[in-house]
Amino acid sequence: MQIDPYVLYERVRLQKPVVHHLTNWVTIFDCAQIVKTLGGSPVMAHAPEEVADMAQIASALVLNIGTLTLDFVSSMKKAASAANKKGIPVVLDVCGAGATGLRDTVCAELLRDVRIDIIKGNVSEIARVAGEKVKTKGVDAADVSSDLSCCAASLARKHKATVVVTGAIDHITDGKRVFRVSNGHIMMTHVVGTGCMASSVIATFAAVEKDLAVAAASALCIYEIAAECAARAAKGPADFKEKLFDHLFCLDQRTVKRLQKVSCVA
Amino acid sequence: MQIDPYVLYERVRLQKPVVHHLTNWVTIFDCAQIVKTLGGSPVMAHAPEEVADMAQIASALVLNIGTLTLDFVSSMKKAASAANKKGIPVVLDVCGAGATGLRDTVCAELLRDVRIDIIKGNVSEIARVAGEKVKTKGVDAADVSSDLSCCAASLARKHKATVVVTGAIDHITDGKRVFRVSNGHIMMTHVVGTGCMASSVIATFAAVEKDLAVAAASALCIYEIAAECAARAAKGPADFKEKLFDHLFCLDQRTVKRLQKVSCVA
Amino acid sequence: MQIDPYVLYERVRLQKPVVHHLTNWVTIFDCAQIVKTLGGSPVMAHAPEEVADMAQIASALVLNIGTLTLDFVSSMKKAASAANKKGIPVVLDVCGAGATGLRDTVCAELLRDVRIDIIKGNVSEIARVAGEKVKTKGVDAADVSSDLSCCAASLARKHKATVVVTGAIDHITDGKRVFRVSNGHIMMTHVVGTGCMASSVIATFAAVEKDLAVAAASALCIYEIAAECAARAAKGPADFKEKLFDHLFCLDQRTVKRLQKVSCVA
Numbered sequence A, B, C: 001m002q003i004d005p006y007v008l009y010e011r012v013r014l015q016k017p018v019v020h021h022l023t024n025w026v027t028i029f030d031c032a033q034i035v036k037t038l039g040g041s042p043v044m045a046h047a048p049e050e051v052a053d054m055a056q057i058a059s060a061l062v063l064n065i066g067t068l069t070l071d072f073v074s075s076m077k078k079a080a081s082a083a084n085k086k087g088i089p090v091v092l093d094v095c096g097a098g099a100t101g102l103r104d105t106v107c108a109e110l111l112r113d114v115r116i117d118i119i120k121g122n123v124s125e126i127a128r129v130a131g132e133k134v135k136t137k138g139v140d141a142a143d144v145s146s147d148l149s150c151c152a153a154s155l156a157r158k159h160k161a162t163v164v165v166t167g168a169i170d171h172i173t174d175g176k177r178v179f180r181v182s183n184g185h186i187m188m189t190h191v192v193g194t195g196c197m198a199s200s201v202i203a204t205f206a207a208v209e210k211d212l213a214v215a216a217a218s219a220l221c222i223y224e225i226a227a228e229c230a231a232r233a234a235k236g237p238a239d240f241k242e243k244l245f246d247h248l249f250c251l252d253q254r255t256v257k258r259l260q261k262v263s264c265v266a
Helices: A005-015 A028-038 A051-057 A070-086 A101-113 A123-129 A148-159 A186-190 A194-206 A212-232 A237-250 A253-259 B005-015 B028-038 B051-057 B070-086 B101-113 B123-129 B148-159 B186-190 B194-206 B212-232 B237-250 B253-259 C005-015 C028-038 C051-057 C070-086 C101-113 C123-129 C148-159 C186-190 C194-206 C212-232 C237-250 C253-259
Strands: A018-022 A041-044 A060-064 A090-093 A118-122 A162-166 A170-173 A178-181 A262-265 B018-022 B041-044 B060-064 B090-093 B118-122 B162-166 B170-173 B178-181 B262-265 C018-022 C041-044 C060-064 C090-093 C118-122 C162-166 C170-173 C178-181 C262-265
Touching (some): A018 A194, A028 A194, A028 A237, A070 A090, A070 A101, A090 A101, A090 A194, A101 A123, A118 A212, A123 A148, A123 A162, A148 A162, A162 A194, A186 A212, A186 A237, A194 A212, A237 B237, A237 C028, B005 B028, B005 B194, B028 B041, B028 B237, B028 C237, B051 B070, B070 B090, B090 B101, B118 B123, B118 B148, B118 B194, B118 B212, B123 B148, B148 B162, B170 B212, B186 B237, B212 B253, C018 C051, C018 C070, C028 C041, C028 C237, C060 C070, C070 C090, C090 C194, C101 C123, C118 C123, C118 C194, C123 C162, C170 C212, C186 C237, C212 C237, C212 C253, C212 C262
Parallel strands (some): A018 A041, A060 A090, A118 A162, B018 B041, B018 B060, B090 B118, B118 B162, C018 C041, C018 C060, C060 C090
Antiparallel strands (some): A162 A170, B162 B170, C170 C178, C178 C262
């Protein structure tokens, strides 16, 4: 199965989907800006009194547990329930899973109480959510010895979700198919929020494409091609981040076709 | 009536007013940075125990409902009451008005319970606050069919406030006079927070000029001239945003005189 | 006593310490990014249910009262107690001390209830915490007439802490020795968050060096050398900030040796 990420990039520009976020306070601006840079319309709102209303104008929802508190989790559930009812995709970024008991509990609760359509994390986070024992060092990824691919696939089947494991090579699976995206650049690991922004990009693409594995693979491919372009002339992480936004804003079909490295396994 | 925006820009540098904010978590850094870039001194504080104290050292107050929660609204009222007592101008950015019932209720409550000196929003937000029915798509503006000018003027008269409607052409009215500012650049719509920052710039100018319509028109003119300069060589929204700050920091009188497009009706 | 700041800069790259923050919402991204730029691993988490757990994976803790609320202060105490037990250094940025009664009370409470290893502020903030009467104008520094050096030393002795007073010349004292760092650039005063970031840099260095006065002096020296390099070609505060990160990322030993201006007074 071949995918054409640029088609979805163009569809986002055309449809300008509203992407609702309940995210962390560290990268909240960048998550909003990355959606707007793609041509979408970001909304960040977490008051329990309005999160369900926001679902009514949104086409996708992002939940990110990066700076969670208990009242925030309660708002997440309300927002996700409304999104579930409306049938719009919910992306859960399991940011920092494994770092504390609270994060593990909250991930488990969210996966139990609401429907999560896309579960996204790095290797150690996804391993943790899948039940493998691994200690997260901060929010940065660690290597795990287990068979990552198996682990992600069984998590996907268990929750009837698409599982996205980011890394040098991203793995995206819905439990049947596996997509691998080899785009990206090491400079991304020097910028806070590249993981959170990835979730926002995935949600934006999921807002315009029902095949969520295709949406997620396309999203990461486009985002990481912009990163490759940005890294070429970047003088450091801050210059790189600026260029990442600006290349994402200006991507053309030829660049995407030339650089895209997405493969699909059955 | 002619205005000289550069005079106020210089007055801000001289007086370095403290501008107190209760704003949203998305653009809180940018709101602080834009005030500092102008030469003012930003303070962001929302604890109910200290917001009234902050009014004592502040020369203007910004309220922004972008990521409101109920306890935050309660702090807003305390801060505004203290500002009212001290006689410093209060700017309300009705960010996202119309998107949810909560936002509409909170705007109405604030306008009822405290004195708001400047009400600022885009076309759809101001229409909503004025009582016109229009659905906000995210926090981005939509066109409205109603007579915007009338709508803003009656809102201004009702609340004895200055009403600022931002857009390609900004409308500023105190119910009698109308200022129109035609500066600005389409690139502003691709950057999250340009609207929030506009409110901070308006508040900073209102801190040094009692004629609030003149202050608001001057503020938008200066801010949007910097945007025009920034857009000239910008490679994308992130580069543009950086240049917007830097041009605002370095504006000179000749540039302002040459580019300013402010007109006053009656 | 001579110090070699570059040695600690390299040690941070090697050890990649996790630096836990309970900080303000204005500069939270920049605090995380500056730690990551140095090669450390930032964690921002404030839920009372997980702050103690975070201490288990962290090598230093930053507390910053910039946008404090009472529940946040309660989490700060929990985090600091856990850090105290584990024996990792706790840095308190007394951001805005003196601006309101709440800030003064909270500083006093934190200094009484938990062990603070490094107290950091500008001239007016430290004067206030030390008991001198001075009114803070926003979060920007004011001059004080008192003998700053004495004031800082007695504060250090009282709390068995290292006291860092930032300014054109930074003073660092543990009550016995005094280090003076003359690096830095006036452009830093035009960027929101340079003070908060300084605390994060200090904490990152304190995570890898037990002599906290040496760690703090080295941290400020390295950070401010990056600022000097950044200022050379900066077009304004935003361009400067980007370059500050990128120079900090790329510093080499020769540049540090050539520019470092640290003196120690027995």
